[in-house]
Amino acid sequence: MADLPNCETLLLNLEAGVLNVTLNRPDSRNAMSLAMVHELRAVLEGVRHDANVRALVLRGAAGHFCAGGDIKDMAGARAKGGDAYRELNRAFGAMLEEFQAAPQVVIAVLEGAVLGGGFGLACISDIAIAAESCKFGLPETTLGILPAQIAPFVVKRVGLTQARRLALTAARFDGLEALHLGLVHYCESSENLDVRLAEVLDQVRKCAPGANAQTKALLLATETQELGALLDSAAEQFAAAVTGAEGIEGTMAFVQKRAPKWAL
Template identity: 75%
Template sequence: MTLPNCDTLLLERDGGVLHVTLNRPDSRNAMSLAMVGELRAVLAAVRDDRGVRAIVLRGAGGHFCAGGDIKDMAGARAAGPDAYAALNRAFGGLLEEAQAQPQVLVAVLEGAVLGGGFGLACVSDIAIAVADAQFGLPETSLGILPAQIAPFVVKRIGLTQARRLALTAARFDGDQALRLGLVHFSEADAAALGQRLAECLEQVHRCAPGANAATKALLLATESEALGPLLDAAARQFADAVTGAEGAEGTMAFVQKRKPNWAQ
C-alpha cells in the first residue's frame, strides 16, 4: 500500500491503524476541496488493504472540523451555480465513500464539530467526543442548506432530532451528542479521550478484518435491501466465512484456547 502525498492531512501508520489528521488548524480544519480530494484518495488507497484494521480521523489544533471552506465557496461564486453544485457534491461523495469504507472508521471529536465535520462524525463506526466539543449544523443560519450532510444525519440520529437541529442551527456539547446517539462516548478530557480510543482500537484488534468488512457491508445493506434477498446473500456469506481462512483460524484458536492470528 502506498499512501498519497497530502498537503492538508497528516498520515501516520501504527501497525494496523492508520491515523488521519485534518491539518488546517488556522481555519479550524475547515473542509477545503483539496482536503476532500485528499481524504478520498487516502480512503481509496487503503480500501482493499486488510492490514489496515482501523482508520482514526481527528483534527489538529484542538478542533475536528468547522465545516466548509469559505474561500472555496467564494471562488465558486464567480463560476456560477454549477461550480457550487460540483463543490457541494464532492463532499457528498466523500461521505458516501467513508460510510462504505471496509475498515472501522473511528472519529475523535474535539472543539468544533460543525457542518461538514458533523457529517463526517455521522459516517463513523465509532465516535468518541470530549465533553466540551461543540456540535452543530449552522448552515441555515448562513442562508444555505446542509445539502450533502442531511441524509447521513437523519440515518444517524433520526428525522425528528435532525429536523430540530438543522432548522434551529442549535449548538450542543459532547454529552448531548451522546444522548442523541450521534457519538458513542463522551469523555471528560483529553486523557480520558485517549484512553477510550486505545480501548476501542484494542477491541477492533480482536475481530478478523475480513469478517469485519463483510459485517459492516451487511449492516449497511439493511437500510436499502429487501429482507429475504438480504438474508439469502448473508447465508452464502456466512458459509464462505465458516469455510474460509478466517473461519478456520478462529475456530482452531477457540479450540486451542489461544488468540487467533489477527489478534496476536
C-alpha cells in the same frame, strides 16, 4: 499494501494496522476545503484493498475536529457560477459515501468544533468518541444555505425528529448531549480521549478484518436491500466464512484456547 498519497491538508500516520488521519488546517479550525476532500478520497482509495489496515482514525489538529466547509472555496466557486457550487457540494457528499462504505472500521475522535461538514464526518463514523467540551451544530441555515450533502447521514444517525430540530434551529450542543442523541458512542474528558481510543482499537483488533468488512457491508445493506434477498446473500457469505481462512483460524483458536492470529 497501502498506497498513501502525499497530502498538504492531512497528516497521515500508519502504525500497527491503524491509519491515523488528522485534518490539518488549524488556522481555519480544520475547515473542509475542496483540496482536503480530494486528499481524503485519495487516502480512502489507497487503503481500500489493504486488509492490513484495520482501522481509520479521524481527528483534527490543534484542538478542533472540523468547523465545516471552507468559505473561501465557496467564494471562489461563486465566480464560476452554479455548476461550480454543485460540483463542490457533491464532491463532499461522494467522500462521505466512500467513508461510510470503507471496509475498515472508521473511528472519529472529536474535539472542539464539530460543525457542518465536520458534523457530517462524525455521522459516517462506525465509532465516535467525543470530548465533553465539543461544540456540535448545523449552522448552515444561519448562513442562508442548507446542509445538502450531510442531511441524509444526519437523519440516519440521530433520526428524523432530532435532525429536524438540529437543522432548523442551528442549535449548538456539547459532547454529553451528542451522547444522549446517539450521535457519538462515548463522551470523555479531553484527558481520557486517547485512553478510550486505545480501548476501542484493542477491541477492533480482536475481530477478524475480513469478517469485519463483510459485517459492515451487511449492516449497511439492511437500509437498501429487500429482506429475503439480503438473508439469502448473508447465508451464502456465512457458509463461505465458516470454511474460509478466518473462520478456520477463529474456530481453531477457540478450541485451542488461544488468541487468533489477527489479534496478536
